[in-house]
Amino acid sequence: MKSPLSLVATCSLGLEEVLAAELAALGVEAPAVERGAVGWQGDWASCWRGNWRLRTANRVLLELASWQASGGDSLAAGVERLVEGGDSSATGDWGGVTPHQLFDPGYTFSIRATISGSQMRDSRWVALKVKDGIVDAQRRIYGRRASIDRELPDLPLRIRLVRKRATLLLDTSGLPLDRRGYRLQMVGAPLREQLAAACVLAADWDGKGAIADPMCGSGTLLAEAGWIALGKAPGALRWRLARESGERAWAFEGFPGFDARRFAAVRAEAIPALMKREELKIFGGDLESAALNAAESNLRRAGLMGQARLRQIDAHTTDAPCERGLVMINPPYGERLAMDPDHWKRLGDLLKQRWQGWRAVVVAGDIGKGKFIGLRPRRRMPVKNGPLDARILVFDLF
Ligand SMILES: C[S@@+](CC[C@H](N)C(=O)[O-])C[C@H]1O[C@@H](n2cnc3c(N)ncnc32)[C@H](O)[C@@H]1O
Numbered sequence: 001m002k003s004p005l006s007l008v009a010t011c012s013l014g015l016e017e018v019l020a021a022e023l024a025a026l027g028v029e030a031p032a033v034e035r036g037a038v039g040w041q042g043d044w045a046s047c048w049r050g051n052w053r054l055r056t057a058n059r060v061l062l063e064l065a066s067w068q069a070s071g072g073d074s075l076a077a078g079v080e081r082l083v084e085g086g087d088s089s090a091t092g093d094w095g096g097v098t099p100h101q102l103f104d105p106g107y108t109f110s111i112r113a114t115i116s117g118s119q120m121r122d123s124r125w126v127a128l129k130v131k132d133g134i135v136d137a138q139r140r141i142y143g144r145r146a147s148i149d150r151e152l153p154d155l156p157l158r159i160r161l162v163r164k165r166a167t168l169l170l171d172t173s174g175l176p177l178d179r180r181g182y183r184l185q186m187v188g189a190p191l192r193e194q195l196a197a198a199c200v201l202a203a204d205w206d207g208k209g210a211i212a213d214p215m216c217g218s219g220t221l222l223a224e225a226g227w228i229a230l231g232k233a234p235g236a237l238r239w240r241l242a243r244e245s246g247e248r249a250w251a252f253e254g255f256p257g258f259d260a261r262r263f264a265a266v267r268a269e270a271i272p273a274l275m276k277r278e279e280l281k282i283f284g285g286d287l288e289s290a291a292l293n294a295a296e297s298n299l300r301r302a303g304l305m306g307q308a309r310l311r312q313i314d315a316h317t318t319d320a321p322c323e324r325g326l327v328m329i330n331p332p333y334g335e336r337l338a339m340d341p342d343h344w345k346r347l348g349d350l351l352k353q354r355w356q357g358w359r360a361v362v363v364a365g366d367i368g369k370g371k372f373i374g375l376r377p378r379r380r381m382p383v384k385n386g387p388l389d390a391r392i393l394v395f396d397l398f
Pocket residue numbers: 187188189190191192214215216217218219220221285286287288291313314315316330331332333
């Protein structure tokens with residue numbers, strides 16, 4: 001019998017709500033929001049769909065088992081029971097894949113450990129105990145053990161220890177999902193793709209008008225907005241590039257039970273679009289020609305250069321290119337500049353005077369002085385930009 005999969009999409013702190021809305025749009029009922037993650041029950045197709053379509057997730061993980069582990073012995077014993085197909089597995093199989101299939105020694109694996117509130121404090125030691133548990137059980141069952149591959153393992157495993165609870169997870173993504181394949185050139189402080197996508201999704205734009213970023217840097221906001229507008233899957237280019245180089249795009253393609261035909265059906269599912277390609281207009285500007293060069297090559301790889309116009313401009317003296325649309329700004333205010341109210345006032349003036357009629361998204365570092373923008377946001381989302389506190393602010397510019 002096929003048991004459901006317990007799946008978890010991880011994300012940066014602050015993006016949980018947008019990620020849960022993405023999952024709901026994929027037909028997931030009652031996504032469970034946790035700190036930095038959203039969980040759901042699904043099948044393999046829903047796992048593949050998550051990897052193919054989620055724009056704000058870092059990875060999609062599959063929970064294999066969870067058990068009480070107060071020390072190294074109980075930790076290893078739990079994993080041994082799992083590999084042997086015993087009672088530590090919550091489900092007995094994962095969507096039809098049995099522990100014996102998954103832990104076949106023909107599959108290489110790696111283990112990463114994260115620990116919080118446990119007496120076991122050394123994550124490398126914890127990972128070693130789990131590895132020992134797996135290979136000891138394999139030797140008993142198969143008479144041989146799997147190899148470790150730290151670079152590109154068939155099974156990227158994670159052990160999470162929270163106080164006395166151990167959870168073994170399988171990373172179905174492999175490389176993180178921000179590796180969309182279009183961003184090879186970067187300048188300054190580029191936004192991560194997931195955060196850029198979250199800006200666009202949080203703006204809840206109706207698709208009327210153009211997409212613009214007058215301080216576009218390497219063009220991440222424009223690329224993400226363009227793909228959302230066209231209903232292009234965030235995994236589409238990654239998949240094509242992997243096919244061309246003969247590699248796997250996601251770890252799940254190498255798992256037992258992977259069904260390439262069923263995955264093709266997932267890839268063929270229609271994704272709602274805001275417009276047709278011929279209606280899409282993208283405007284990017286930046287003071288720096290190096291930024292514009294990077295934006296151009298990234299947008300070209302993203303398949304959007306045919307719809308884009310990039311110009312060297314000073315955003316403070318350049319008007320909006322048309323009457324309405326979505327304007328996105330990730331101003332170059334690091335921690336020091338962000339504390340100066342004058343920068344925020346100038347940004348607010350720019351939006352009010354030059355982008356009337358547009359919906360605006362501003363994503364910026366700790367916006368302690370952000371109120372000096374002088375506009376009332378329709379949405380305010382505290383997020384993490386890497387290790388830094390940041391805010392996504394959405395405005396209607398009347
Ligand atoms: C934080 S970066 C944007 C990064 C971008 N979101 C990305 O992901 O690559 C800010 C950009 O604003 C540009 N910039 C700064 N002042 C500007 C101005 N007055 N007009 C236009 N661009 C400006 C900088 O050259 C820089 O590329």
